[in-house]
Each structure stands twice: as structure tokens, then as C-alpha cells.
Amino acid sequence: MPDDRTTAPAATALADHAVTVLLIDDQAMVAEAVRRMLADEPGIVFHFCQDPAKAIQTAERLLPTVILQDLVMPDIDGLTLVKFFRNRPKLKDIPLIVLSTKEEPATKAEAFALGANDYLVKLPDKVELIARIRHHSSGYTNLLQRNEAYRALEESQKALADELARAAEYVISLLPPPLATGDIRTEWSFVPSAQLGGDAFGYHALDEDHFALYLLDVCNHGVGPALLSVQALNVLQNQMLPGVDYRDPSQVLTALNDAFPMERHNNLYFTIWYGVYHTKSRLLRFGNAGHPPALLLTPDGQAVDLIKRNLMIGGMPDIAYKSDSRVVEPGSRLFLFSDGVYEVAPPGGEYWQFSEFRDYMAGLAPAGEIASLLAHVRAMGCRDVLADDFSMVKVIFD
Incomplete structure (x- = not known):
């Protein structure tokens, strides 16, 4: 963010x-x-x-x-x-x-x-x-x-950069490996910003018929947001929310909001897109908590925003979160991402609009999309080190 x-x-x-x-x-x-x-x-x-x-x-x-x-x-x-x-x-x-x-x-x-x-x-x-x-x-x-003050500042900045690099390595070590075979295949890219944001993501089977996938983004930058993203990731990966049916996005989002009130986490909140795919019916249930929509590219060339608007996680107690669903056609490509992949602008220029980002993704060939987008974002911002984390997960449904 x-x-x-x-x-x-x-x-x-x-x-x-x-x-x-x-x-x-x-x-x-x-x-x-x-x-x-x-x-x-x-x-x-x-x-x-x-x-x-x-x-x-x-x-x-x-x-x-x-x-x-x-x-x-x-x-x-x-x-x-x-x-x-x-x-x-x-x-x-x-x-x-x-x-x-x-x-x-x-x-x-x-x-x-x-x-x-x-x-x-x-x-x-x-x-x-x-x-x-x-x-x-x-x-x-x-x-x-x-x-002397400049030297002390340089040493402090170097120590902070080293600390952020170690934190980024730790976050990356927790991310799931790409799935290269099967009816559900995945690719992803995680490029931390210079200050390290709070992005994290994951996907895994809940049972024989349900596959969960999610991407979250903690506000602000630095080690603190990274630690909160790791904590939330651990809760999702290990299904640590008591009494929650992880196949139901609305239950998961509601429980996350109850578990992570921002007043107990240094006033940090996070956004998340959480979805569950039922392999037999091909039904994808999903919900957004203040997060950008996932982008579904269908075999017939449609670009569909998958969004069910809800408040971000931790912002207000006692919120009932809602979800939506869509049947996913074979050959569809789903992209989960944080706002760092499209909130970019050339020096002195205007920020890329989400609609422009959607059109750009829809115009790419169905291979190497993430690498193409990353190169485009770097060229647009005229910088190799990005201002925000670049996090994107691609899911292919066969």
C-alpha cells in the first residue's frame, strides 16, 4: 500500500x-x-x-x-x-x-x-x-x-535495509511453491519494495474437493507490517481460527476481523481477497475485505472483476462479511494481486487506472503475463526498486 x-x-x-x-x-x-x-x-x-x-x-x-x-x-x-x-x-x-x-x-x-x-x-x-x-x-x-550525523544515518539506514532484506527472505520462505501439474496450476511473483510492505499470499487444499487461495496486504511498510502479514498467513495456512468453516469466505473474513483488531496490532489493518474453489462444481466462492478485485480472464476473452466489497480487516468490530461466487470455465486464468502491481505512475505523470491495468492484462498472451507486467510497471515508474511490494499469483483452471 x-x-x-x-x-x-x-x-x-x-x-x-x-x-x-x-x-x-x-x-x-x-x-x-x-x-x-x-x-x-x-x-x-x-x-x-x-x-x-x-x-x-x-x-x-x-x-x-x-x-x-x-x-x-x-x-x-x-x-x-x-x-x-x-x-x-x-x-x-x-x-x-x-x-x-x-x-x-x-x-x-x-x-x-x-x-x-x-x-x-x-x-x-x-x-x-x-x-x-x-x-x-x-x-x-x-x-x-x-x-558524524550523516555517517550515523547511513549506518542506521544500512542496518535497516539489512533487517528488511532478512524480513523479506523470511516472508518468501513461507510462500507456497508453484503448482506445475494438475487441474489447478499456479505461478507467482513477489518483489519486495525498498521498505518492504505487508504483502503475503498462499493457496492449499482444504479437502479433496476444495482449494483455498488468498492474498493479503498489511497497511504501511517495514518489519512491523511484514510480521503482521506473516501472523495472518500462518492463521490461514494452519486454519487456526476456531469454529470456522474455511470453505466459507464470509466466515473466514468475519473471524479474521475479530482476531486482528487494529487497536491490538499497533493500529495496523490489512486487506485481503479470499476464495475457495470447489473442484467438482467449478464454483469459486470469494470475498474482498478492502482489497482489489481478483481478475478472471475467461477463454472467450472476457476480463471479469471478482469482487464482493467488505470493510478491511481490523477496522471495526462486529462486522458480518459477505461473499459471492462464480462458475469458472475450463482454461480460465485468475490473477490475485495487491495494489502495488497497478498503483504506479511515471515521474510527474498520473497514476495508472485500474481499468487500464485490466485492459493491459487482458491483452497479454496466456503465458509470461506476470513477467511482462513487472517489466511494464518498472518501465512506467522509471525505477527498478519499486515503491510498493509487487505481489501477484496466477491460477490456471483446467
């Missing part, structure tokens, strides 16, 4: 980053002056590198929150060092304040063009220096914490 509900991952505590200053200057006297300016400032850690040849190595070891760098030093040009800093992956985002003895607009412009964040004439006033250090460190700390 297109309705979506997700659970936010647990918040991850972000690391605290102390204000760490690295001064790169060949003059020890300048370093001592800066150290004294910062000595009484709480939360500021000061480091000094006098050898510009060791500046990169020292910065990568300390990972400061701001770098103060002289522009005039022996052996290496200060502007060249700025370029080196910006070419190092671990250092490229650290705020860099260049220090110069002169107020030179051309030098300023070149320093900014190479990646410097600020420019000060040394030695600056203590109040101004501390203000700029804290300002740039705060911005860099915010960047670090944002990146």
Missing part, C-alpha cells in the same frame, strides 16, 4: 570537539605571544609548529579546529603551504587563518583564492584573535558533527 510509516532510528550522541589551535610560524616569539593570549581562555588547546616542513604532518596528527599560518617563512612559501593544506583530504575543511605582516589586498585575494578562510595582520588584538578562532572553530565543529 502506498501509505508509509517509518520509525526514526535512535539518536546517536555526537562527539564533542574542543577548540584546538595549531600555529605554524618560524618565529618562536610570535608563538609565545599567541600562547599568552590564549592561556586564560577556557576550552582552547594551543599547539605550535615552528618548522613549516612538518606542518602537514603535525596538522594531520593533531586535527585542529583552526590553523593559524604565517605567510612568510623560510624554505617554503606560505601561499604554497595553503595550497598543500587544501589538497589533503583530512585537512581540506579545517579553517585556515593566514597571518601577514602587511595589509596587502593582492596577497589577501590570492590567499582566499587558494582556500584560506581568513586573513589577519600579526599580531592581532587579543579580543579579535579569540573571537575569530572561536567563530571558525564553531563552524568547523558544526561541519564535523553534521558529517
Whole structure:
């Protein structure tokens, strides 16, 4: 179902980053002056590198929150060092304040063009220096914490995707194998969406003369709806509803509604199409609980919607569900499906109408219909990973 509900991952505590200053200057006297300016400032850690040849190595070891760098030093040009800093992956985002003895607009412009964040004439006033250090460190700390949050989110999303993949594998393991021989043959396709919906289906003999078939869809997406679909599937497969004649769709739907009230299942409800085929009379009795109709394609080319409208399962207590019936001609093909097989639209376009879906199915050759539909839905939505589960069961009656 297109309705979506997700659970936010647990918040991850972000690391605290102390204000760490690295001064790169060949003059020890300048370093001592800066150290004294910062000595009484709480939360500021000061480091000094006098050898510009060791500046990169020292910065990568300390990972400061701001770098103060002289522009005039022996052996290496200060502007060249700025370029080196910006070419190092671990250092490229650290705020860099260049220090110069002169107020030179051309030098300023070149320093900014190479990646410097600020420019000060040394030695600056203590109040101004501390203000700029804290300002740039705060911005860099915010960047670090944002990146940490993104990494935590990516890890959480990967863990959730792994969990959903395992849940999808579990659901698939419970689905019945296709029936390749006999008077009733089946094919099916179950393609979970990226978030995993609540689709599930099954079919099995109730006795020598009756064959049950059903497909359900729990609202929303995720592990919770998948677990509810598995629970409902288990109830149907093992006929666990007491006092219910599973050959009567109205009894089954009524009992399911009593057994799965949404207030006891995290406000989740589900829709279902349930049918029972009597092999001797070829009579198919069926009922819908908020679910799309099954589509019967007859040998003479008719496309018939099999629907008996009822409220979804779990929505309201004490509902008496009703059923309908139809005789199935030999050679007919019946398709059970969830709304994910036709509620699709091209980017920016309108959703495919059910009548268009019906006409599309009716126009397919009687082989490979499900694969053709899946390819068409993916092409229409311009995506390989679908927005909702794609679930379809084909039943051939000979």
C-alpha cells in the first residue's frame, strides 16, 4: 500500500570537539605571544609548529579546529603551504587563518583564492584573535558533527535495509511453491519494495474437493507490517481460527476481523481477497475485505472483476462479511494481486487506472503475463526498486 510509516532510528550522541589551535610560524616569539593570549581562555588547546616542513604532518596528527599560518617563512612559501593544506583530504575543511605582516589586498585575494578562510595582520588584538578562532572553530565543529550525523544515518539506514532484506527472505520462505501439474496450476511473483510492505499470499487444499487461495496486504511498510502479514498467513495456512468453516469466505473474513483488531496490532489493518474453489462444481466462492478485485480472464476473452466489497480487516468490530461466487470455465486464468502491481505512475505523470491495468492484462498472451507486467510497471515508474511490494499469483483452471 502506498501509505508509509517509518520509525526514526535512535539518536546517536555526537562527539564533542574542543577548540584546538595549531600555529605554524618560524618565529618562536610570535608563538609565545599567541600562547599568552590564549592561556586564560577556557576550552582552547594551543599547539605550535615552528618548522613549516612538518606542518602537514603535525596538522594531520593533531586535527585542529583552526590553523593559524604565517605567510612568510623560510624554505617554503606560505601561499604554497595553503595550497598543500587544501589538497589533503583530512585537512581540506579545517579553517585556515593566514597571518601577514602587511595589509596587502593582492596577497589577501590570492590567499582566499587558494582556500584560506581568513586573513589577519600579526599580531592581532587579543579580543579579535579569540573571537575569530572561536567563530571558525564553531563552524568547523558544526561541519564535523553534521558529517558524524550523516555517517550515523547511513549506518542506521544500512542496518535497516539489512533487517528488511532478512524480513523479506523470511516472508518468501513461507510462500507456497508453484503448482506445475494438475487441474489447478499456479505461478507467482513477489518483489519486495525498498521498505518492504505487508504483502503475503498462499493457496492449499482444504479437502479433496476444495482449494483455498488468498492474498493479503498489511497497511504501511517495514518489519512491523511484514510480521503482521506473516501472523495472518500462518492463521490461514494452519486454519487456526476456531469454529470456522474455511470453505466459507464470509466466515473466514468475519473471524479474521475479530482476531486482528487494529487497536491490538499497533493500529495496523490489512486487506485481503479470499476464495475457495470447489473442484467438482467449478464454483469459486470469494470475498474482498478492502482489497482489489481478483481478475478472471475467461477463454472467450472476457476480463471479469471478482469482487464482493467488505470493510478491511481490523477496522471495526462486529462486522458480518459477505461473499459471492462464480462458475469458472475450463482454461480460465485468475490473477490475485495487491495494489502495488497497478498503483504506479511515471515521474510527474498520473497514476495508472485500474481499468487500464485490466485492459493491459487482458491483452497479454496466456503465458509470461506476470513477467511482462513487472517489466511494464518498472518501465512506467522509471525505477527498478519499486515503491510498493509487487505481489501477484496466477491460477490456471483446467
